[in-house]
Amino acid sequence: MATFVIDKAHVVTHFNQACALTLDITAARALGHKDIGKVFYGDDRPMMVDLIVDGLMEQAVNDLYQSSYRSSLKVPHAYEAEHFFLNLGNGGRWLFFTAAPIYNKHGELVGAIETVQDITERKVAEEALMKAQLEVEQIVEQRTSELAAVNQTLREDVNRREAAEHELLKRNDELQTLYTRLSEVKEHLIQSEKLASIGQLAAGIAHEINNPIGYIFSNFGTLENYLAQLFNMLDAYEKAETDLQSCTTGQTLKGKREAFDLEFLKEDIPVLMRESKEGIVRVRKIVQDLKDFSHVDTNSDWQFASLNQGIDSTLNVINNEIKYKADLVKEFADLPELQCMPSQINQVVMNLVVNAAHAIGPERGKITVRTGQEGEQVWLEVADTGSGIPPDVLPRIFDPFYTTKPIGKGTGLGLSLSYGIIQKHHGKIEVNTNVGQGTSFKVWLPLKQPAASSPMSNP
Ligand SMILES: Nc1ncnc2c1ncn2[C@@H]1O[C@H](COP(=O)(O)OP(=O)(O)OP(=O)(O)O)[C@@H](O)[C@H]1O
Ligand SMILES: [Mg+2]
Incomplete structure (x- = not known):
């Protein structure tokens, strides 16, 4: 372990071989000198041992070593730190060093001891590790952003699909409405067609029958009149018949009357006429109903x-x-x-x-x-x-x-x-x-x- 000691006057009193190797100097360069700081830093600034000897550690350590130092966990009033020394070796060296006070048997401070350890290799490895970690982080970051991009594309795709599906559903609804409308129209068409043809037929028949029925009906009125007159005439003939009883004409008339059953005819003809008239009235009613039904008017x-x-x-x-x-x-x-x-x-x-x-x-x-x-x-x-x-x-x-x-x-x-x-x-x-x-x-x-x-x- 590279070690050196200074006394209360900051003069290096001990400087071991390991220290000489670590710092690339001879022990003679250090022993008896006060400017050991020059070897480390290139200028004569105080080392941790100097601060301990002067009792200035508490005030100055922060300015000089910033956050890279800490109090020793085991030795009271001792400190340790890591630092990069540009002056040392080939292109600088990382050192881990500890500094502790030295007391005499009366408990008085007589100097301070510092150990120095070359940690360049560890630091380089650490740095390489850091670099690798950084690279990994970068790769992860890049992959993450690539994934995010893919995700975004996917989301857009899903959105597009959803929109398309929505559009499809809408189309479907429209089609459904159209279909319902079409069915209604079809129903309506069939219905109007059915109605129209029945109506037309009914109207046609009604019209055709209406005229003949009209004149049959009016002829019937006239016919009734004529018949009444004929029956009157017949009555007159019947009365005349009694006057002609003796002659042959009278006999012929009597024979014919009996043969034709004139009495029956006189009773039956008005009945037939009435029935026929009723029939015609009924036909007229049916025609009227047909007209009503078809609503031709x-x-x-x-x-x-x-x-x-x-x-x-x-x-x-x-x-x-x-x-x-x-x-x-x-x-x-x-x-x-x-x-x-x-x-x-x-x-x-x-x-x-x-x-x-x-x-x-x-x-x-x-x-x-x-x-x-x-x-x-x-x-x-x-x-x-x-x-x-x-x-x-x-x-x-x-x-x-x-x-x-x-x-x-x-x-x-x-x-x-x-x-x-x-x-x-x-x-x-x-x-x-x-x-x-x-x-x-x-x-x-x-x-x-x-x-x-x-x-x-x-x-
Ligand atoms: N009064 C009823 N008693 C028993 N079943 C009936 C009655 N009315 C309708 N239905 C039933 O309802 C069905 C449909 O009637 P709808 O009137 O729509 O058609 P349809 O009578 O079969 O034919 P269309 O009326 O077109 O000539 C009938 O086929 C029958 O089975
Ligand atoms: Mg029916």
């Missing part, structure tokens, strides 16, 4: 119309569908006029009643059509004693094209169209059904349409 806009009358004319038109299968019972309440599209409401009634008739099996059944009012709402009900609707069918009956009927019998559109019409009227439809006992459909309609949809708009 009016366009299909919103208007105030009698629900009961609409139902009546519809029932007359479809009477054929019903009369062989069921008895029809009408229970109508007195109702105020309803704001509606009459031909469409008729269409609903027709669908419900025809469905009711179809639901009735081979045994004769009963169809009851009721109407009523509750506050600002009117209702119509079509109840049958038919098959009822099984629970697995019930949820689907309003679906377009859903039918349980054989091909050609049902298109499955009746209820879906009716549903659309009722919705357009801001109403609702309720179903009550018992399998094996029958079904009733009840339609609720507001007497007046909300301001926005009436009377001008026809959706």
